Amino acid sequence: xxxxxxxxxxxxxxxxxxxxxxxxxxxxxxxxxxxxxxxxxxxxxxxxxxxxxxxxxxxxxxxxxxxxxxxxxxxxxxxxxxxxxxxxxxxxxxxxxxxxxxxxxxxxxxxxxxxxxxxxxxxxxxxxxxxxxxxxxxxxxxxxxxxxxxxxxxxxxxxxxxxxxxxxxxxxxxxxxxxxxxxxxxxxxxxxxxxxxxxxxxxxxxxxxxxxxxxxxxxxxxxxxxxxxxxxxxxxxxxxxxxxxxxxxxxxxxxxxxxxxxxxxxxxxxxxxxxxxxxxxxxxxxxxxxxxxxxxxxxxxxxxxxxxxxxxxxxxxxxxxxxxxxxxxxxxxxxxxxxxxxxxxxxxxxxxxxxxxxxxxxxxxxxxxxxxxxxxxxxxxxxxxxxxxxxxxxxxxxxxxxxxxxxxxxxxxxxxxxxxxxxx
Amino acid sequence: xxxxxxxxxxxxxxxxxxxxxxxxxxxxxxxxxxxxxxxxxxxxxxxxxxxxxxxxxxxxxxxxxxxxxxxxxxxxxxxxxxxxxxxxxxxxxxxxxxxxxxxxxxxxxxxxxxxxxxxxxxxxxxxxxxxxxxxxxxxxxxxxxxxxxxxxxxxxxxxxxxxxxxxxxxxxxxxxxxxxxxx
Numbered sequence: 001x002x003x004x005x006x007x008x009x010x011x012x013x014x015x016x017x018x019x020x021x022x023x024x025x026x027x028x029x030x031x032x033x034x035x036x037x038x039x040x041x042x043x044x045x046x047x048x049x050x051x052x053x054x055x056x057x058x059x060x061x062x063x064x065x066x067x068x069x070x071x072x073x074x075x076x077x078x079x080x081x082x083x084x085x086x087x088x089x090x091x092x093x094x095x096x097x098x099x100x101x102x103x104x105x106x107x108x109x110x111x112x113x114x115x116x117x118x119x120x121x122x123x124x125x126x127x128x129x130x131x132x133x134x135x136x137x138x139x140x141x142x143x144x145x146x147x148x149x150x151x152x153x154x155x156x157x158x159x160x161x162x163x164x165x166x167x168x169x170x171x172x173x174x175x176x177x178x179x180x181x182x183x184x185x186x187x188x189x190x191x192x193x194x195x196x197x198x199x200x201x202x203x204x205x206x207x208x209x210x211x212x213x214x215x216x217x218x219x220x221x222x223x224x225x226x227x228x229x230x231x232x233x234x235x236x237x238x239x240x241x242x243x244x245x246x247x248x249x250x251x252x253x254x255x256x257x258x259x260x261x262x263x264x265x266x267x268x269x270x271x272x273x274x275x276x277x278x279x280x281x282x283x284x285x286x287x288x289x290x291x292x293x294x295x296x297x298x299x300x301x302x303x304x305x306x307x308x309x310x311x312x313x314x315x316x317x318x319x320x321x322x323x324x325x326x327x328x329x330x331x332x333x334x335x336x337x338x339x340x341x342x343x344x345x346x347x348x349x350x351x352x353x354x355x356x357x358x359x360x361x362x363x364x365x366x367x368x369x370x371x372x373x374x375x376x377x378x379x380x381x382x383x384x385x386x387x388x389x390x391x392x393x394x395x396x397x398x399x400x401x402x403x404x405x406x407x408x409x410x411x412x413x414x415x416x417x418x419x420x421x422x423x424x
Numbered sequence: 425x426x427x428x429x430x431x432x433x434x435x436x437x438x439x440x441x442x443x444x445x446x447x448x449x450x451x452x453x454x455x456x457x458x459x460x461x462x463x464x465x466x467x468x469x470x471x472x473x474x475x476x477x478x479x480x481x482x483x484x485x486x487x488x489x490x491x492x493x494x495x496x497x498x499x500x501x502x503x504x505x506x507x508x509x510x511x512x513x514x515x516x517x518x519x520x521x522x523x524x525x526x527x528x529x530x531x532x533x534x535x536x537x538x539x540x541x542x543x544x545x546x547x548x549x550x551x552x553x554x555x556x557x558x559x560x561x562x563x564x565x566x567x568x569x570x571x572x573x574x575x576x577x578x579x580x581x582x583x584x585x586x587x588x589x590x591x592x593x594x595x596x597x598x599x600x601x602x603x604x605x606x607x
Contacts, residue, residue: 074578074579075577075578075579075580075581078579078580080588082564082589083588083589083593083595084595086589087595118448119448245476245477245525246476246551246552246553247552247553248477248478248479248552248553248556248557250479259525261477261525266525266528267528267530355447355448356447356452356519356532357447357448357450358450358479358480358521358530358532360479360530367479369479369480369521371480371482371519371521373484375489381484381489382482382484382485384480384482384484384519386479386480386482386521390556390560391480391553391556394553394555394556423579424579
């Protein structure tokens, strides 16, 4: 015994090594060292990494297992949509909006045509507006399911991922009936929507909405009180409301920090002011709050679609403005005048007045805005996409700082970036 | 609300405010370039206005905007037909979209930037969110934001020489401008 303590003393006199040894012997103390190896480790994550939800690349500076700093690197999916927009007519750009946030293309279609309609002075008829609300809300459910499923997968709960995809599959069948395709919908048109909603589609939506809350409850039971899930998400990646506003967070992520900014109530567009729903907020601003906001928002979306199904009026699905709005296809084939209009609109497009306007909508990831500068011709002079994923990703270094390396995937999953949108 | 914003801005900045336009129900204020940081700060800190959320910053190339018929000439598709670089005064616009949660209002600020020497003060000291937005404008238009903490390209590779969203950059791109990865 005596020799051991003697040795200990000898070692401790040699400096920092002695301190480490002493700390190792005494299990209850933690030693905090000023960078023992005098360098940090830099870890490259992505762009080919399953947990980055696409092609996000992160350079992470590590001190042991703790993240000291993080540098996101974007642009691996940059396709230059803003440049393409300047060379295509307003109609031609609609299919490109599908490829922005490819998880919820319908929401992008709606947001884009709303911006064009505002600057061109066109207003869609009420029936089309109700259909758009339904489409956008179903897209929100689809997007949130994806977000929750993949976040759960990232922290190890594979079952929820499969269940979420089962529900999404049903939703895609609904989209198939509504729009004619499953993924890249291109459903909206300037001044209305491409095709009317049939009784069959309505029934399919109703059937989905009847079954969905029960299935959602199952998912909730799986996660809400799951000890592993709670351990991976509660208190991880915390951001307070003030910082979140400053850094440009929006959508469910901002609402999870307690700021009730929802464009649907902030400046109601379409018919959101005639439907009743709650803006979901949570207080803590951690990964679990962001998950909870999405879970609860899906219930609100179900409410909204049910109300819209009930209230939807009869009437046309496109406004009668032959110089701006595409005519019906069957009339194009039989009537001369409609054929001319169709030709002119497709080739030359709507001619909005000279000016600019910015339209923000509540996309499934946050504030999705389109800013258009028009020079009076058929093509936009400048089209800026305010993509929520891009703005949300900006907060990633703040969220990651001081977290453990294993929490990176949970945090990325909880802010739900879609790189197609972030990279444009 | 709009009258109030205009009144307050004019009272505080006088001839720093170039013009106030209300188009399609949206208020757009053009500000002199060197006053933009002050204006943003004023709008953010004034307790009545409270424009604390910066939705977006974007650049725009307004070269030959008035002359829409010449537009096609500038939308050169192939590299060989690229027009000569035409530096014009006040060629670029930088557009700021501000949001006030308190007043449920949106406001757009615009700054004109020189074509020869595109420099604009950075608002990152007021709005942290401007960091990436300004990097994007720098990447796409080559507008240098003075006082930005980390001004690098955000989408294009760092070696890329051009500004792709400028009107004189061809739609098809410039062959050989993006180097292939080394084997």
